[in-house]
Structure formats: C-alpha cells, structure tokens
Amino acid sequence: MRTHSLYPVTVLVLALAGCQPSAGTGTASASPAPVAAADADLLARGEYLVRVAGCNDCHTPGYGEAQGQVDQAQWLVGSRLGFHGPWGTTYPTNLRLRMQALTEAQWLEYSANLRTRPIMPDFAVRDMAEDDRRAIYRFVHSLGPAGQPAPDALPPGRTPPAPYFGLVLPPLPGAGE
Numbered sequence: 490m491r492t493h494s495l496y497p498v499t500v501l502v503l504a505l506a507g508c509q510p511s512a513g514t515g516t517a518s519a520s521p522a523p524v525a526a527a528d529a530d531l532l533a534r535g536e537y538l539v540r541v542a543g544c545n546d547c548h549t550p551g552y553g554e555a556q557g558q559v560d561q562a563q564w565l566v567g568s569r570l571g572f573h574g575p576w577g578t579t580y581p582t583n584l585r586l587r588m589q590a591l592t593e594a595q596w597l598e599y600s601a602n603l604r605t606r607p608i609m610p611d612f613a614v615r616d617m618a619e620d621d622r623r624a625i626y627r628f629v630h631s632l633g634p635a636g637q638p639a640p641d642a643l644p645p646g647r648t649p650p651a652p653y654f655g656l657v658l659p660p661l662p663g664a665g666e
C-alpha cells in the first residue's frame with residue numbers, strides 16, 4: 490500500500506521538471522503527453538457543459554422531446570422554434586456555423602461580453618469561467634459546420650409563423666384603463 494502513496498509525488502516532480510526545461514533535467518519528451526491530455530479534457534468538458542448547461546435545450550431541434558437522445562452530429566444547429574415576447578421573436582442561433590466563423594480568441598472576447606435579446610441566457614455565458622467558455626468553443630468547433638442559419642429575428646409587434654413559444658405578460662400598471 491505504501492508504494493501507492495509515492496506515485497503522486499513522482500508525478501508532481503516530473504510535472505515540475507517539465508515546466509523548467511532550462512533546468513537541464515532532460516525531460517523534454519515528457520511535455521507532449523500532458524498537452525494532449527488537456528485537449529481531450531477540454532473537449533470532454535465542453536461536451537458536458539453543452540449537455541448540462543441547457544445549450545441543447547434551445548439550440549438543438551427536438552432535444553427536449555427526445556429526452557436528450559439526439560446524435561451529436563445534430564447538436565446546436567439552431568432552431569426554427571421562435572421565442573415571441575415584448576422583444577419580438579428570436580430564434581436560437583446555429584452555433585455550429587457561428588463557431589466556425591470565430592477564432593478561439595474572438596470567441597473568448599465575444600462570449601465574455603455576450604449581449605443578446607431574450608430568451609438567450611447571455612448572463613450565464615458571461616458568468617462562465619474562461620476555461621469553460623474555451624471548452625465549449627473547442628467542443629462545438631470540433632463538431633464542424635452543419636445545418637442552415639436560423640431565421641432572422643422579427644421586430645416587436647409582429648406575430649411570427651408557427652411554431653413559436655409566446656410569452657404573455659400582464660398589462661403595464663395604468664395601461665389600457
């Protein structure tokens with residue numbers, strides 16, 4: 490059992506040595522493996538975040554109806570199911586196409602300051618740690634482009650074609666009396 494407890498210490502020493510090539514310890518060959526592992530971790534984390542943070546709920550057609558059993562090839566292609574309210578009608582963007590049009594650096598800047606119309610929870614994306622936003626980019630970008638752009642948003646006061654979710658709010662106090 491004691492031999493097991495030595496293992497993490499050995500790994501730590503190797504990792505530190507790998508960070509300091511100038512120390513002349515000859516461990517240059519140790520660095521590619523952690524980098525590859527980090528890439529795989531980011532992809533897996535991105536897939537996980539997209540699945541549990543709700544992105545598929547709106548951006549992937551039929552995701553809720555299928556209880557999440559939608560092939561990844563169909564994920565995040567945007568939706569023709571509109572969200573209609575006082576802001577007009579918005580359609581979940583095709584993120585597969587959007588991510589291809591952005592570099593990772595552009596996405597990190599853009600997502601940190603994301604401002605959209607409802608019903609997109611842009612605040613949730615802004616609040617994500619940079620590494621989580623990076624993970625989402627890596628994963629969605631790795632899926633490649635797919636699908637067509639979502640319909641353009643409609644201005645307030647226009648009734649959209651079906652299908653759409655409609656948000657009906659109570660009249661403003663004092664209005665219409």
Ligand code: HEC
Nearest residue numbers: 542543544546547579580581582605606607608609610642
């Ligand atoms: C409740 C539905 C909903 C959820 C959940 C949701 N989105 Fe959206 N998203 C939308 C809608 C609708 C738009 C279009 C907003 C507009 O037209 O202003 C949008 C737009 C966006 C945009 C802007 C695209 C562009 O450049 O025009 C990004 C980026 C985005 N969503 C990413 C995400 C990510 C990442 C998640 C998961 C963390 C997510 N969305 C979850 C509905 C949603």
